[in-house]
Amino acid sequence: MSQSIEPLSDEEIVKVTLREQSAFGYLIERYEEKLKRYISRLGVRNYDDQVDVLQDIFIKAYKNLNSFDNSLKFSSWIYRIAHNEAISWYRKQSVRPEGHLIIDSEEILELISSDEKSPEIKFDYKINAAEVNRALDSIEDKYKEVLILRFFEHKEYDEISDILKIPPGSVGTLLHRGKTKLRNELNTKNIRI
């Protein structure tokens, strides 16, 4: 079966999974690492916690497969579940999430600085990931979540809209404000941007 399923799209595998449970394994394989990185960025940092949250994400996804809307990308749908589970997890912990960026700092910083409306702004590429991580943790969650999805998960505006269940227009606004806040935060740490 593996040979016939592997080339299928996520959405097609969902249809197969509804007939044959084992096909769900392919979706787990495809998303395990991505979601692990994502929830880590959102604040689930301990390995055991990550395994627990990932299990919850996939079990919830499986139980709700019939609610998957084909007008969405499967990745948006499962990222939404992951986002909700991560939030629910750290609410249970009663702590403010502190994300852990697994990034290539120079590439990511370049991405953050590439404001289409202000191309003249130049970032100092020597800023390291730890500093960005601290700055990101200090801004409001609503900005942080959008920045993570856009710059670290490389999601498009529509995908972010579907994951966070907010209007696409709001994604743009949050990104713009988030970047400004992030720059200000880095500025206060005397990091030249």
Next chain:
Amino acid sequence: MELPDNNQDLKTQILNRLQTESLAPNSRWIYSGRELLVWGLWFASAIFGALAVAVSLFALIERHFSLYEVTHENFWSFAIEVLPYLWISIFIIMILLAVYNLRQTKNGYRYPLWQIFTSSLVLSVAGGSLMHLAGVGFFLDNQMGNFSAGYPSQERIEEKIWQSPERGRLVGFVSQSESKPVVLNEVIFFEGLDGRSFETNISQLHLEEINLLRTGKKVRLLGQIISVEPPRFHACAVFPWAFERDYSMKELSELRDTMRKGIERLFVFKDMASSSVISSDLCTQMPVMRRVQVRPR
């Protein structure tokens, strides 16, 4: 929650769990049913919002053409007293519910709040306007008034405002016990809504007002109370009741004009009174004479 078994990969753990716990995807009917429920709640909110608009429009239009000069010092004191607060509150609640329910639909999050809010508002107002034109506002207000004694229907509010003999206003009928026909004689018995029968002087009424009394329909009297016991009243003008059916805006406007003219006629007496021809005329002493401005002739 099972403890993670580090010897197994995540995929195996999850697939095992699905089998051991006999987990299966929830039926799609659960999601379809939920979606249907949310849309149903949205539709119900929109319909109730439209009904609230219909009754509010009926009330506001009815009030717009009311002869507030007779009952209140100015339009604002009148408006504050008679605004349909109940229906305006229901309308606001229904709009908020409609917005909330629309946001809960599968794709509701994709639209900005202002778009959802505006579309719900426009839909309810448009639907409510159509309902009002079809007479739904009047019907609902009227039926709720009949059904519940505590409901402040427009007719009930108007009765409360007009059934006030001490302020020179009466609502009622020519008494059934009145054996004589209503003619241009000077005294009739008029039964107010409080059940009291007022011996009423109608000597200053015009022929069309007498004719209105002759119909036996519910009418409003404007005048002065002479005595509380025995109840005696001096009538200066008679106006139709105008709550027995849904009047159009044109009809209400004409009715208001007629009522104003009925009051303006009294200024003739006032002029006469100033020339001491009828110095003790009761109609010229009504408070309303201060408030109603006579149009230039």
